[in-house]
Amino acid sequence: ATHVYLAFNPSLLSPHRHSMKSIVTLEKPKSKVADSDWHGKIFQLRHSCDVKRQAAFELKNEARQLRNETDITSHWGAYQNNARLADRITEISRWTDVLHKCRSQVEAELRELSVEKSLTEKEIELYNLNFTVVNECLTLRDEKTSNDLCRDAVEAELNTELKTLETFKKMFTDKVQEAWEQMNQLQ
Known part of the structure; x- marks a missing residue:
């Protein structure tokens, strides 16, 4: 659409002549929007902005809620x-104490077992002395001449003593062996 604007310039007037100049302007060809369409478009833009603002608000609140839930979950998980x-740690400390106590008891038992083993070995040595005495007595009796050889209560008692000594020696030797094996296991 072409619009013509008329402009009046008083300086251009001469006293003798009365004239007006016209200025021609061209307006770009654009389609004009009706007032109701313009208001409708503004309403649509406003509604679109409100929807996007509401979505952003909800997203912000969901993010805050998710952050809070994550913080709470992390806090309680760490707790x-x-x-x-x-x-x-308490259980391990308790078991460490129990193991130290057991170790102390085992070490004490090892010391006691070692002492008892030594005493038993000395007892076996004493029985060896008794064996020597009984064997000497039996040897002296066997050296008698054929007229003096007889089976009497003394010989029976010496044989009983010899069997008893052998039984005790075997029992003590077995105990010493058991003590030695147990000490090796405990060490």
């Missing part, structure tokens, strides 16, 4: 893990 670790 529970720390509590379990503390319980485990």
Whole structure:
């Protein structure tokens, strides 16, 4: 559409002549929007902005809620893990104490077993002395001449003493062997 604007310039007037100049302007060809369409478009834009603003608000609140839930979950997870670790440390400390106590008891038992083994070995040596005495007595009796040889209560008692000594010696020797094996296992 072409519009013609008329402009009046008083300086251009001469006293003798009365004239007006016209200025021609061209307007770009654009389609004009009706007032109701313009208001409708503004309403659509406003509604679109409101929807996007509401979506952004909801997203912000969901993000805040998710952050809070994550913080709470992390906090309680860390708390529970720390509590379990503390319980485990306490349990390990308790077992460490129990093991130290058991070790002390085993060491004390080893010392006692070693002492008892030594005493038993000395007892076996004493029985060896008794064996020597009984064997000497039996040898002296066997050296008698044929007229003096007889089976009497003394010989029976010496044989009983010899069997008893052998039984005790075997029992003590077995105990010393058991003590030695047990000491090797405990060490």
